[in-house]
Amino acid sequence: MSPTLTIRPAAPTDDDAIWRILEPTFRAGETYPIPREVSRADALAYWRTPGNWVFVAEDGGAIVGTYYLRANTRGGGDHVANCGYMVAPDAMGRGVARAMCAHSLTEAKARGFAAMQFNFVIASNERAVRLWQSMGFEIVGRLPAAFRHPRLGPVDAFVMVRTL
Amino acid sequence: MSPTLTIRPAAPTDDDAIWRILEPTFRAGETYPIPREVSRADALAYWRTPGNWVFVAEDGGAIVGTYYLRANTRGGGDHVANCGYMVAPDAMGRGVARAMCAHSLTEAKARGFAAMQFNFVIASNERAVRLWQSMGFEIVGRLPAAFRHPRLGPVDAFVMVRTL
Numbered sequence: 001m002s003p004t005l006t007i008r009p010a011a012p013t014d015d016d017a018i019w020r021i022l023e024p025t026f027r028a029g030e031t032y033p034i035p036r037e038v039s040r041a042d043a044l045a046y047w048r049t050p051g052n053w054v055f056v057a058e059d060g061g062a063i064v065g066t067y068y069l070r071a072n073t074r075g076g077g078d079h080v081a082n083c084g085y086m087v088a089p090d091a092m093g094r095g096v097a098r099a100m101c102a103h104s105l106t107e108a109k110a111r112g113f114a115a116m117q118f119n120f121v122i123a124s125n126e127r128a129v130r131l132w133q134s135m136g137f138e139i140v141g142r143l144p145a146a147f148r149h150p151r152l153g154p155v156d157a158f159v160m161v162r163t164l
Numbered sequence: 165m166s167p168t169l170t171i172r173p174a175a176p177t178d179d180d181a182i183w184r185i186l187e188p189t190f191r192a193g194e195t196y197p198i199p200r201e202v203s204r205a206d207a208l209a210y211w212r213t214p215g216n217w218v219f220v221a222e223d224g225g226a227i228v229g230t231y232y233l234r235a236n237t238r239g240g241g242d243h244v245a246n247c248g249y250m251v252a253p254d255a256m257g258r259g260v261a262r263a264m265c266a267h268s269l270t271e272a273k274a275r276g277f278a279a280m281q282f283n284f285v286i287a288s289n290e291r292a293v294r295l296w297q298s299m300g301f302e303i304v305g306r307l308p309a310a311f312r313h314p315r316l317g318p319v320d321a322f323v324m325v326r327t328l
Contacts, residue, residue: 029239
């Protein structure tokens with residue numbers, strides 16, 4: 001991880017930088033169940049869904065990653081958090097996702113969450129699966145052929161959980 | 165199942181009848197991850213979330229059940245449907261849930277869905293778990309202590325899937 005990486009809450013003025021990160025990932029359509037043709041407004045509304053806390057990771061003045069943290073469900077299930085993370089393509093392999101995940105675990109615990117759940121980790125995204133496993137997440141469910149990968153066709157998705 | 169049970173799309177004028185079904189179940193807080201103190205407006209907005217198709221089951225002129233059908237995710241995951249079902253307390257045990265589930269499987273298939281997933285079947289709701297299993301759903305995930313049951317404390321929730 002870069003020693004100059006900092007993670008802070010997103011400001012409204014970060015929308016352009018967030019969209020520059022979301023756009024290539026959503027357009028590729030390989031890791032999120034979001035339409036590849038999603039508009040900027042729709043994508044930002046999804047990332048900033050009411051109830052989401054949104055953060056950005058900055059390195060040397062550039063925003064290189066973003067994540068959201070939210071309660072996965074309401075009522076009797078609102079002690080379980082959920083997050084989505086995204087790293088700028090040109091910042092991959094520098095530990096940004098790991099740093100954001102570690103940050104999110106701390107933030108979630110500070111907000112009183114008891115566990116964190118990822119609902120839809122696409123099995124072909126092996127790098128992410130391994131990273132989450134190395135961060136203490138376990139696969140608790142496998143959703144058969146739940147995702148149509150643009151190159152690989154139908155692939156499974158995992159539900160992953162860890163306690164905080 | 166009652167021979168006079170019919171299932172039809174919900175009309176806006178069905179909101180009062182739908183709320184009479186939702187209210188006692190949400191207030192009990194034992195089967196849905198929704199705040200027990202949820203307001204009528206909030207509950208109906210949840211049930212009628214944009215993108216949900218909402219149906220009601222009628223028997224002898226009375227609405228005895230309701231369900232929604234939707235895509236569980238978007239983009240590359242939008243071939244998997246999701247439903248939520250609810251039966252009026254005084255109509256339990258008459259096959260209304262089973263009839264609505266059968267109806268929803270047909271409706272989902274007609275809309276082009278390839279599978280149906282339930283994201284959060286609370287393990288203590290054994291009647292529902294058995295019913296969904298008898299309708300062809302398999303438990304594909306177990307979410308440990310994902311739900312705080314008002315009487316039982318922390319209970320697991322299941323992810324259940326079947327193909328269409």
